Structures are given as C-alpha cells and as structure tokens.
Amino acid sequence: MALQLPLRSAETPARTARSVIATLLAASLVVKAAGFGWDFLGYYVASGTGHGTTAAGAALTTFGVGWCLGLAGAGALTDRLGQRTALIALMILSAVACFALALTTSLPALLAVSLLLGVTMEAHRPAVSAAINDTLHADAARTRAQGWLYFCSNVGIAICGAVGGYAAHHHGYQALFVINGIVCLAFAVVARRVLGPHRPAKAQTTVTYRQVFADAALRWMAVVAVFSMICAWGLVSVMPLLMNDDSLPATSYGVAMVCNTVGVLALTPVVMRLLVGDGDTIKFPLVPVLVTGAGILGVGITVAALQHTLAGYCLAALIIVPGEVCFSVAAGAYISTSVPTGATGRYQAVISSATALASLPPLGIALALEAGGRPLVAVILALCALTAVAACRPLGRALAAAQLHSKPTTTRELLEQP
Template sequence: MATDVPALPKAFWALWACQLVNRLGGFVQPFLVLYLTQERQLSAGTAGAVAAAVGAGSVVSQLVGGWLTDRIGRRRTMLTGFVGTAAALIALGSASSMASIWAAAFGVGLMADLFRPAVQATVADLLGPRERVRAFGLLFWAINLGFSISTVSAGVLASVGYSLLFWINAGTSLVAALIIYRVVPETRPVLIEQVRRPFLPVALRDATLLIMVGISVIYAAIYFQGYSTLPLAMAADGLPSSTYGVVLALNGVVIVLVQPFVGRRLAEKDRPTVLAVSMALVGLGFGLGALADSWWTYGLSVIVWTIGEIGYATMFGAVFADLAPIDLRGSYMGFGGMAWGLGAVVGPLVGTRVLDSSGATTVWVGCAVLGVGLFVVQMLLAPALRARAARADLEHSVA
C-alpha cells in the first residue's frame, strides 16, 4: 500500500515560484565581469575586485537577513530584499563613476541574498521536521532549473546589450516581490514577540551549531573549486573554455534530472548520514580530477560531486532548522548561509594559490582528503544532530 505524501501548502509553492523567477532572471552576476571589462572597459583585476564586492555584500546579507527575519518578520524581509535588489541592479547598470560602481556592487550583494534566511525560516514555520527535507529539495531544484535556463538566455540577451540584463533582472526581482506580497502570509511565530534574545550569545554557546558552521565553510571551499581551479586545470590540460562550459553544464543537467526523483527518498533517510556521505562524495568527486585529462573524465568528476551536492543541499536547510530555537530561526538560517558565503571566498583564494604553487594534483588530492575528513567529523556529530532533530519534532508536535 502506497504511503500518502502530504500536500505542501500554497504559501510554499509561492516561495518555490519566487525562487524559480528569481533565478530565471539572474543574469547580472554571472556576466558582471564581462560587462565591466567589455562594456565599461575596466581591467580584469578591477572587474574581479568589483565582483568580490558583490561577494562581500552577500556574506553580510545572510547575517542581516537572518536578523531582520526574526525582528521585522519573514514577509517584510523578503519584500525588502527583492525590491532592494531591483533598485541596486538598476543603480549598478547606470553607475557612472568607480565610487558608484563599488557602492552599487556591494548593494547588489547585500540585497540579493537578504531573502534567503527568510525563505528558509518560512519553510520551517510552515512545515514540520519530516516535510522540510522534501521542501528544501524542491527549492534547490527550482533554483537550478532557473539557473540552467538563465545561463543560456543571458548569453543571447547580452549580445543585444548588457543594459537589458540589468533591467530584466530587476524586473524579475519585482515579480518575485509581487508574489510574496499577494500570496505569502507572515509566519513568524507569536513567541518571537514575547522573547527576543540576542543571537550572538546563544550561538556562541551552541557547540553543535558552531561545528556545523565550520563544516559548512570547508565544504563550500571544496565545492567552489568547480568555479575557480577547475577551469584553470582544464586549460592547463589543453582543453578550451568551451569544453569547461559543457562539462560544468553537466552539473545543472544532473540536478534538474535527478533531484525530483530522489527528494522523497532522501527525506526518509537519516539526515546526518546523508550529509556525511554527500560531503565525502563532493570531496572524492573533485579528487577524481587528479586522474582527469579529457572532457569525459572531468565530466565524470563533475557528475560525482554533483550527486553529493544534491544530498547536501537537500539536507542543509532542514538540519539548520532543527538546530534553531524558535525565536532565533531566521538568525540561525542566516548564520548557515554566511558559512556558505565565507567558503565561496576562501575556497577560490586557497585553491588557486595551491594550484600555482603545487599543481592541480595537490588541489584535487587535498579536496578528497578534506571530503573524507568532513565525513568523519559529521558522523561524530551525528548523535547531537539527531537529538536536536528529535527535540524539534517534539516541539512541533506540541505546538
């Protein structure tokens, strides 16, 4: 007899549509360096530094978004983020001086990720612990479906004019805001109105949270080798940039095709174990790069670490939701997102430096070793995570 799968609420599907629309129009960041070097005639170094300003804004955004989610509410935070992103994108596309470009770039990063902790907190508010894994998996799928489409269409639109990318990206942010305004209610628990503890003292006493954040930083640092050292290593093997594009496209293809079929099955598995195995797969997947020298061997590497990425992304939000006290749910989600942002900064810096000094093989072997190490640490942390999950389940049942 088939097990009935609970229907997800209308508000969740509105969040899903927001994620999809937001990524469908996510043209500017992937093409920002090309816009700055080709349209604005900036040097590659300056363009890279401006892109780093976007990344710095994104790291801050996760913390600010989490704080706002708990203080002014989920809905207001999401509306602020989407409308603010539209304004920042228009400002960046029309900036005429370096000072205004720097300020607008930081503003784009600050606003563009403001909504993420609010979305994750809303999902945790709407759904019980058992349904969250499936929900977060579907959101991850929507993001990658939108990204897969936008990367193709952005290239066509850029040939018409880069300014069009800014306006369409801003327009989709406003559409996402309209969906939130019309469909998504405020879900912040009433308890938050009565108890407003400061986040930092609570977080610093939460050893399980701090370990998970440290694990997440290292995991993200491994993952972002795919966007930093991987293209350089493939070029050193004599493969053209077009081949890198094809190989990396496998990442999106695998996610779009596989995620819908494994999401429900993953929801039934032990979360810490899935996280541990996923981290090991990502590390070992990159480790296969040590044996790669052709498009298909690099492609195999991408497929392996993408399978690990699916497991990690599906479980990540649910695990942090289990860890979060009800009055600090948004801040906990933002803290987890900040870890991802830090890894995105640290990973490329360390990876490219090791590549220059010791070669690609050292990078890939290092990724494999780190992946196995994360597996061990995650399994050691598993009993604490299961205990927190059981407590979250009990609290939800009582509520």
C-alpha cells in the same frame, strides 16, 4: 516527484499551504535563473569592461563579503519583522543593485556595486526557509521542502549560466542585469501577495546570534558548509575563471551549465527519494550524507581544475551534481530538525552565510592560477573537500551528545538561556 506538504496546523487549509510553499519555491527558482548579476559578474569585469582576471576575482570576493553581511541581516530581519517584510525590502534593494551594475564600468564603482549586490542577492533564503518551517510539522516533510529549496537554487543557477551565456553574446551583459532587477521586483510583489503579516507568538523569546552560536552542532555544520560549498560554488565562480584562462567564450560556459542543469533535473528527484523517502521520518542520518556530498563535490571541482577542453568541463559539471543533492538534503535535514521556533531565519542565515564564505576564494584561485597553474588550484580545492569531510566527525559527536544528554526541546532551551 510531487511535493508532500503536511500542515503545521489543521486551521490552515491544505490547498493554501501547498500553494504558498509551491509559489515561493517557484519564485526562488526564477530569481536564481535570472541571477545574471552574480553568475556573470566575473565575465563582465574581466572581459565586458576589460579589467582582467585578477580584477574579476577581486569583484567576486567583494561580492562574497557582501553576501555574508547581507545574510546575517536578512536572518535577523526575518525573525523580527516577518517573512513578507523581509522579502519585499530585500528584493527591492537587490533590484537597485542590479540596475546599478548595468550602469557601472569603472573598477572602483564595480567593486562597490559588487558589495551591494552580494548584500542582497541571496537574502531571500532565510525568509523562504522560515516560511517552510512555519507551515510543515513533520521532519521529513520539512526536509523535503528545504531540499527542494536548494534544488530550485541549483536549477536556477544552472539555467542562468546556460541561458545567460548565449544572451550575453547576442545582447550584452547590461541587458541581463536589467532583467535580473525586474525579476527581483517581481519577487517582492509575489511575497506581498502570498505571505501574511507577521504575527509573533506572545510567549516567543527573542533569540540573538550569540545564543545561536552557542549551539556546537551549528558551528561544525557551518564549517562543513564553508568548505563543501567552496567546491560547489566553484561551478559558478572558479570554473568561469578557468575557462576564461583557456580562452573559452561565455557560450562554452553556458554549455557546461546546460550539462549541470540536465544532471540536476535528472538526479535530484531520484537521490532525494532515496535519502528522504515519502514518509514522515528521514531515512538516513545527515552526517553520512554530508560526508558523501563533500567527497563528491571535491572530486568534481578537482577534475574541473585540471581540464582545458569544453568536454572536460562538462564532465566536471556532471560529477558535481550528486554532491550538490547530498549537501542540499543534509542541510535541509539540519534546518528542519534543529531550529527552535522563531529562530529559523537566523539559523538559515548562518548556514547560508557559511556557504557565502565559500564565494570568497576566487581572488585566491586567480592568484594561485597565475603562481602555480592548474595543479596548485586542484590541490587547494581537494584540501577544501577533505577539510569538510574531516569536520563531519565533530559534527556527528555534537549531534549525538545533544540527543544523548538532552530533552527533545534541548536546542530551544539552550537558546533561551541567558
């Protein structure tokens, strides 16, 4: 489905605007498709270096801590110094982390590198999201572009698992991490070429994270994101632990990710057209879409927790797809309609950090797997999905209250209060 990208300003040539957004989306897809450092961190620690499943869970949890810290910094850096500076600096640091991972084998060093990898691996998201909001003016156009950003991430992650599983078997994990670092450096070059220098508006007020968190709707959106994405990220964090417990090789994980990739490619354009449409206004409120997405994600990952065969894991990977798309559309709608000028980086960082928190449970899942087996893991994941669904109700109330009692510029006015 072709992207429709109306311009924020008539002074910006249509071809230039479309090419900038398309290039950034393509680069985001490629950097996620080459994101072997995260996708295979668990396998590398558990089997590649022989430290075992519990150590792998600890490394993935450490990665998640770094992810949260890094996104907060990336959001502030984007809003203060601009998208180009943020992308260049953070992609270079990400490359350094990938190269360090390729040279590391001891557990203490692996935990330290996992932290650095987490700090930088997803740090491009706030800058790309800010570029989208700065270029497009219609809510539906922004939502489509933000949705395609999530789509690129999902497809990239799926490709990474599919390709990486076979490549790791034949060439080893270290080669994958080196490729990951090279692609990060390439993204830095792309950012320097396609993005202009930062030119802050003269009247722009600096927005702090304290002011951002004064938005009640954002707080509830973050809660929904955390528990929904525990289920979604389970595809690349929990599922490898489960498949490793079943003594299935990395190639089997690659097959499951191929199934997810096919599902994402086939369903995303259809579901996005159904939920957003081609006009300038969004077709459905974001809260019902979030509820649907969280429910589907919960079903998919719970099914995965109870599987022991490759066919079962492939089925779970397919079930998760519609939930991923629904969450992506709803999150994109929130970012495109509720962010004040000059704060997109921080808003996107908060939402992305919420999803990063969802990467913390692997250690707990590994311990639950040892303590109570698959049924306990399934119950934990199902409760996460139910929590996300329940949090949608106060989110809806907060959004309705803002629309009922505020002017169209309410969020911006709120953030500019002392």
